[in-house]
Amino acid sequence: MERTDTAGYDPRARRLNRRIVVRAALDLVDADGLEALSMRRLGQALGRDPMALYRHAASRKELLAGVVELVLEEVEVFPDDGTSWEEQLRRMAHELRRVCLLHPNVVPVIVTGPLSTPLGLRPAGTLKPLEQVLGLLIDAGFTPADALHVYRAFYGFLYGHILNELQELIADPEENEALLRLGLQRLPLRDFPHLRRMAPELLEYNGEQELDQGMSILLSGLSQQFAPAAAI
Amino acid sequence: MERTDTAGYDPRARRLNRRIVVRAALDLVDADGLEALSMRRLGQALGRDPMALYRHAASRKELLAGVVELVLEEVEVFPDDGTSWEEQLRRMAHELRRVCLLHPNVVPVIVTGPLSTPLGLRPAGTLKPLEQVLGLLIDAGFTPADALHVYRAFYGFLYGHILNELQELIADPEENEALLRLGLQRLPLRDFPHLRRMAPELLEYNGEQELDQGMSILLSGLSQQFAPAAAI
DNA sequence: CCTGTAGATCTACAGTGTAGACAAGAAGCG
DNA sequence: CGCTTCTTGTCTACACTGTAGATCTACAGG
The missing domain is CATH 1.10.10.60 (Homeodomain-like)
Structure with a gap:
């Protein structure tokens, strides 16, 4: 009972x-x-x-x-297979997204909790991904400083995406549609001309695909901005 | 009193x-x-x-x-000057960052609050930036659908960066150094070889520069992935 | 003046995190 | 076995929290 x-x-x-x-x-x-x-x-x-x-x-x-x-801890950490660092980052992103979607209620604490907990004092489990990514990038030829920059861009984007995705699909899609259209209707046309025309696009949100696309953008920018010194 | x-x-x-x-x-x-x-x-x-x-x-x-x-509301919204959409996005990013750093305690609510408030029902003030960015991008030649993707990548990254930055510099830098070194010392060398060597890089964090660099990465990836149809 | 109404206050309730004193039970040791 | 010690669980109590509902106050319009 x-x-x-x-x-x-x-x-x-x-x-x-x-x-x-x-x-x-x-x-x-x-x-x-x-x-x-x-x-x-x-x-x-x-x-x-x-x-x-x-x-x-x-x-x-x-x-x-x-x-x-x-x-x-539910995030599966894969060993370094032979694939490029880009592909490995991409896979890690999808994996973290997967776990976060399993526990959406915890996400606010995940992204917000470590605030005010200085990096050095966090539990080892939380730091493991950082270490892993650094290692991956340094092995791929990045300098430590650049690896850190890349790490920050990567996780920044990833956390941001996850937050956005959770905002996008709260209610069940059924009533979401009606609600969205009604909500958009409410907006004054002269102030929100573009947004009001966006209903169809807003309804077709696909988080996985959106993340993948975002990763492509980020990674393409990354490998253009920082060329790893040695590609082995 | x-x-x-x-x-x-x-x-x-x-x-x-x-x-x-x-x-x-x-x-x-x-x-x-x-x-x-x-x-x-x-x-x-x-x-x-x-x-x-x-x-x-x-x-x-x-x-x-x-x-x-x-x-x-403190975020100053600039009119569309003649500069490229990349520069305008970059400036908006810095502006939002500026305001968030003025109110760090509010940031968790900013990024987390709109969860469970369907997009259509949010106050107009919150939707204004969305509309503005969409307009900017569509004027720059993006299709509405692509503009939406770009918007998501942009804000995802921006929110993520702001969260990361707030995590990085909580305490005053004075005791931060000691704390960081002490914290890193605590980590077992065999599990965290890279991280433990990162102390100097970790201490030289510059949020504004980091955001700018991240924006460069993102924008360079963006203009490579989505070529706006017409650049006027 | 009187009256209607919006604003401010008071009381009260159910719920919160947690400090501190105490009891029950497991574990170590002769 | 008995005895001690330490860990774990329980109980009571305190200072808070958000807020419903009834009541009082002050100002508006007539």
Whole structure:
């Protein structure tokens, strides 16, 4: 009944541990959104006193950080196959997008959370992708400084795209169409002439394709702006 | 004393209105962060009962939306001068960055807020930039569909950059250096060989330059991927 | 003057994060 | 086994939060 078994573990089974708590928190956020994650509700989901959670997470913020880490662990990190650095970046982008779409409610925390957590102090899991990309680029012949620039452009664009995509397709497409047209109708024609004609294009949004296209743009710009010194 | 006059209006002076309330909310967020914005504190800042605010903002969420709108109004929108669309996009990017850096605490809401607010229903102020960019690109010879793609790539990258920049320079640079080095030291050398050598590069971050460089990359990719049909 | 109405206030409720004291239970060791 | 120690869970309590609903106040138009 209620919300006792959010996943597979039945409550009171055995002692809590951090994994279980964070996992349950993620389930709760996935199911009911960020605001639904309160210590009391989470305690209830686990069949424990809310205060029990504090043995495994220092605070709500810290718990959320754990949730982010857990989500990022879902990102599959592929070994360096032989393909070009461009193709590898492209694949990593799609992979991160995939995971983010599985946990849309967590995305705001992912992109916004590490604010005010200085880079050096972040959990190792969060830094792993950075290291990987740097290695990839340096191996491809970039100087360390350029690799850093490329990394920033890459992740900047990627995060930006994911945010945009989540904004674009919230409601189900059915009522989305009506809503969009109605919304556009509301705009004064003289102030928004172009936007009002965009309804068909706005409805045909395809996130994967859009990301791929964006990546093409970015990568083509990248390899034009920074030519890697040695292509082996 | 306390926090009665956050700006220039003294409390009890005359009747409240939405402008005053939202303005005070922005001041509060700028000064003490997002979490400091509560109806009670805001009421106190204005010398009124907290409940009075509900006559001018339907809820805390709606109040925050007003704050975002207010910030975005600070973005100066330049008329179409003769320069190329690339230069105009570049200038708009710098302008948005400038405003966001003036209100870093609001940025999470800016990039995250419009989630779950379907495009058609957003306040006109938020849609103005979209319309402007579309017009600019279409005038430059892009098809509407391509203009939309370019817009998405542009704003995706821009938002991503701003988020990244805010993450990079939170603390004051003085203690940032020590902290960064200490943080990097903590990482195991075998897992993070590149990152650990990056300290000097990481310390020389220049957001404006980084954005400009990123824009160059993006724009160069853009004009290579989509050739505007007619350059007039 | 009186009255209608919009604005401001008061009270109250359900919910929040979490500090601090305490109990129950597992684990180590003789 | 008993005894101690440390970890984990529970309970109570406090200072907050957003906001619904009723009530009071002040100003508008007649």
